[in-house]
Amino acid sequence: MELVRATEAAAIRAVPFIGRGDKNAADGAAVDAMRKFLGTVNFDGVIVIGEGEKDHAPMLFNGEHVGNGRGPACDIAVDPIDGTSLTATGRQNAISVIAVSDRGTMLDASSVFYMDKIVTAAAGRGVVSLDQSIGDNLRELAKALGKPVGELSVAVLDRPRHEGLIDAIRTAGAGTRLLLDGDVAGGINAARYESRIDMCVGIGGSPEGITTACALKALDGFMQGRLAPGSDSERSNALAAGLDVDKLLELDDMVSGDNTFFVATGVTDGGLVDGVRRKGPMIRTESIVLRSRSGTVRRVVAEHLASKWL
Numbered sequence: 302m303e304l305v306r307a308t309e310a311a312a313i314r315a316v317p318f319i320g321r322g323d324k325n326a327a328d329g330a331a332v333d334a335m336r337k338f339l340g341t342v343n344f345d346g347v348i349v350i351g352e353g354e355k356d357h358a359p360m361l362f363n364g365e366h367v368g369n370g371r372g373p374a375c376d377i378a379v380d381p382i383d384g385t386s387l388t389a390t391g392r393q394n395a396i397s398v399i400a401v402s403d404r405g406t407m408l409d410a411s412s413v414f415y416m417d418k419i420v421t422a423a424a425g426r427g428v429v430s431l432d433q434s435i436g437d438n439l440r441e442l443a444k445a446l447g448k449p450v451g452e453l454s455v456a457v458l459d460r461p462r463h464e465g466l467i468d469a470i471r472t473a474g475a476g477t478r479l480l481l482d483g484d485v486a487g488g489i490n491a492a493r494y495e496s497r498i499d500m501c502v503g504i505g506g507s508p509e510g511i512t513t514a515c516a517l518k519a520l521d522g523f524m525q526g527r528l529a530p531g532s533d534s535e536r537s538n539a540l541a542a543g544l545d546v547d548k549l550l551e552l553d554d555m556v557s558g559d560n561t562f563f564v565a566t567g568v569t570d571g572g573l574v575d576g577v578r579r580k581g582p583m584i585r586t587e588s589i590v591l592r593s594r595s596g597t598v599r600r601v602v603a604e605h606l607a608s609k610w611l
Contacts, residue, residue, distance in 0.1 A: 304399050305601055307338035308566035309586045311381045311397040313610055315568050316577045320391030327388045331381035331397060331568075336361055339379075339399075343372040349407045350378035350400075350508045363411045376407035378512045382568060384483035394483050394571035399564045400515035406558040408511055412538040413546065415529040416507040420488040421500050425523040431549060435466060435502065436473040442500060450474040456487035456501040463503050470502075485565070486573040488513040492522030496572070504529050514555035516563035519591035519598065526550040563591040574600075582607050 311331035318327035339346065339361075346368040351361045361367070361379045368375075377399065382388055384395035400407075410416065419431050419438070424445040429438040443450040451474045457463050459479040470477055478498055480487050484505040491501035510526050517524045528546045530536040539546050548554070566588040567574035575587040583604040590599040 302601075303338075303342040304401065304562060304564045305566070305588050305590060305603075307335050307342070308397040308399055308564050308588060309603060309605070310334040310338045312566040312568045312577050312586060313584055313605065315382055315388055315395075315397070319388055319569060322389050324385035324389035328382050328385045332361055335379065335381045335397070335399075336367070339367040339377075340369065342368045344368040344401075345370050345372065345374045345404075346377040346401070347375070347404070348379060349376045349409050350411065350511045363409070374404035375401050376404055377401055378407060378508065378515065380485070380508060380512060383485045383509060383512075383565075384568070387482045388568055391569070392481055393569050393576075394480070394486055394573070395568035395576070396483065396486055396565045396571065396574060397568055398485055398512055399562075400512045401562040402515060402556050403558050403560050406556055406560075407515075408550070408555050409542070410507040410511060410528060410544065412542040412544065413507050413528040413530050413535055415504050415531060416510040417504050417527045417529050418484075418488065418510050418513070418524065419500065419502045419526075420491045420513065420517065420522060420524045422492050422494060423521050423523060425500070429500070429523070431525045431527055435469045438500070438502075439470065439473045439475050446499065451476075453499045454478050454497055456480055456484070456491060456498045457503045458482070458484055458487075458505055460503075466503055485509045485513050485516075486571060488524070489516050489520070489565075490572055492517055492520040492524075511555055512563070514552055515561040515593075516591050517552055518556060518559065518561045518593035519563060519596060521596070524552050524555070526555060559593050561591075561593040563589075565589050579607065580604070584610060
């Protein structure tokens, strides 16, 4: 619940910037709120995956210590707003996110901004792989799920780099769900049994990839990744950091151990959680909390006295 308070605060503080066209202002407000609340949490946290460096946005920086210094030693991945552009334009599916694992278990992929990923529910384990073509992956997944390829839905970030991938998905007979931003929610929905999304695939942020891996641990989902450096200098930085950019990363390579927490609060409405809403004198938030050790998924709907936030 202490982690939920931090994502709730970030989401609420971002609300005045929804649809205002300034993603950095929204992110800055969310960062300040999240940092303040994380400082009260009873743990010794180190941010392994921060967000913001690749687009020069405000950020909780890598290596920053958070928490009150007491309690368990933890690795932290944060994204005060996953979907800053969605927030700035007033679109759906912006969320505030924190993921936590035991100290030393979270891959530090901060030297490479992007990662190629594939995510499914447990049915994809041993069936799909980044080393296979998307067509083969869809056919094998459809067989494992016991339904035709034509009934599969695949979430993909709507980016020019994915034009060939999107064409290949449709050529194979599956449908696409194009994401404007925020592939953390896309990955989680691909692993949820009640979701209409069967797979999330493509190149997205490596911070989002590690964060998604924490959630997948609790959902017993399948995920693979491969770092995707965008330049020779980024590849050199990765090698200097001891990262193998050609390695096929399994879930345990991204987050080892079985003790992870994932918390997300909706900023704007979306398929994972509802966004922040004003209800008379109250502000309502919805959050999702995933814990791998217990295998639980909890939803937290909270009402906050608006006068405390205005």
